[in-house]
């Protein structure tokens with residue numbers, strides 16, 4: 001029997017997320033901020049997430065369906081659970097776009113006694129078609145932009161052809177955009193480059209950014225004080241309201257909110273926390289490339305050599321590839337574990353936010369996924385950027401030239417990284433005047449992030465405004481996009497709180 005989720009109550013919001021660790025968790029944390037303001041929230045994502053959450057035995061079956069008061073609902077993306085979505089990314093995105101809308105629509109009919117009880121649907125960028133499902137039920141739609149606001153601005157201008165971007169005939173052109181530093185091709189998101197191999201993303205973003213009027217609100221997982229210039233630059237086009245950082249409350253000093261709203265798709269190895277506790281303060285190099293990137297064998301070797309030669313304690317997350325290949329991608333070099341057993345720890349999946357906020361951790365070598373970056377900003381430690389694809393190259397540019405909280409591993413001409421360069425980066429962020437400056441800047445940003453989410457802070461005010469707008473019964477009377485940020489006076493008041 002179909003179970004109604006709404007139990008006759010009003011004020012429901014349904015969040016819809018692409019099925020990835022770094023997409024679902026910020027949506028859940030937005031959900032928690034909404035439930036704190038009296039809204040009932042559920043999150044719908046695809047079956048592959050349920051499968052992964054259940055497989056990760058750190059999450060029990062009950063928790064797979066209810067997270068911090070947010071009900072999880074699942075629909076099919078049209079593919080079997082054992083399908084290799086990563087290798088066949090374009091087919092995966094096509095299937096999701098083809099089957100997602102009707103399956104989501106059926107889910108809404110099944111779970112809500114009347115779709116009219118839904119104040120709005122909130123989607124994220126990889127499932128933009130959710131806005132069409134919202135329109136089918138005459139429900140307003142919001143988007144949570146889960147990458148830096150800088151990426152929102154870049155894609156908006158690129159796909160609406162408002163600025164010049166590299167082409168096959170001019171692949172090396174430098175891109176100049178308001179509110180951002182000049183960007184060379186290695187600083188741009190891979191999906192806007194002429195050699196991007198994943199055709200589904202430019203197609204998806206083109207449809208999304210040319211049809212922005214389908215979204216009454218655009219919320220961003222960032223905070224005003226972090227990206228003010230680029231956020232201001234979008235005010236005249238299609239504004240984005242920052243409401244983040246959407247990270248665990250413990251990283252934000254929100255002690256009154258102990259429970260995090262997140263799921264784990266892999267079981268984390270808690271033994272590394274015990275190991276960290278035995279290390280001197282500010283000594284450990286933490287290394288992780290997130291949930292999707294699998295590094296080629298040569299790059300794994302370069303990192304292994306650099307860590308050995310740096311002679312500092314390290315914690316390295318080496319997540320076994322879901323579909324292993326014979327070329328050794330994602331595998332540790334033979335003998336590495338034995339050679340470094342007294343120096344470092346390797347785990348398959350770490351409790352990353354606890355690691356980053358541990359006093360023993362000194363810096364983070366990262367692929368620059370936006371969730372990892374926000375978690376690091378909130379922990380106040382410097383980064384070493386080694387971006388791979390999608391938003392990551394731009395995120396690396398932000399780390400170095402805008403936020404000024406880290407360094408970037410420069411690639412060799414063959415596109416690989418050398419162990420010497422990695423080692424040099426480790427030294428730069430660990431010792432000397434540059435290390436000191438990076439740490440100081442990182443600590444100042446951490447303080448700003450905390451202020452943004454506290455009562456009356458810029459992000460908290462933007463959430464308050466969003467809830468006020470979705471719950472006011474202006475829906476019938478006023479369908480115009482509510483995309484504006486706080487009024488200028490409001491923003492100024494918040495700005496005065498800058499540290």
Ligand SMILES: O=c1ccn([C@@H]2O[C@H](COP(=O)(O)OP(=O)(O)O)[C@@H](O)[C@H]2O)c(=O)[nH]1
Nearest residue numbers: 022290291292317349350352369370371372
């Ligand atoms: O060993 C790990 C590696 C990553 N993460 C979490 O996985 C998410 C990764 O998201 P991100 O956007 O950084 O990168 P993605 O994995 O999506 O590429 C972050 O919240 C991390 O805290 C984790 O819990 N343990």
Ligand SMILES: O=C(O[C@@H]1O[C@H](CO)[C@@H](O)[C@H](O)[C@H]1O)c1ccc(O)c(O)c1
Nearest residue numbers: 020022146147292369370371390391392
């Ligand atoms: O984009 C994918 O995942 C990550 O999302 C983060 C937030 O958007 C981003 O900052 C990070 O760089 C990305 O790695 C993603 C793409 C394709 C796919 O099949 C996924 O499972 C995730």
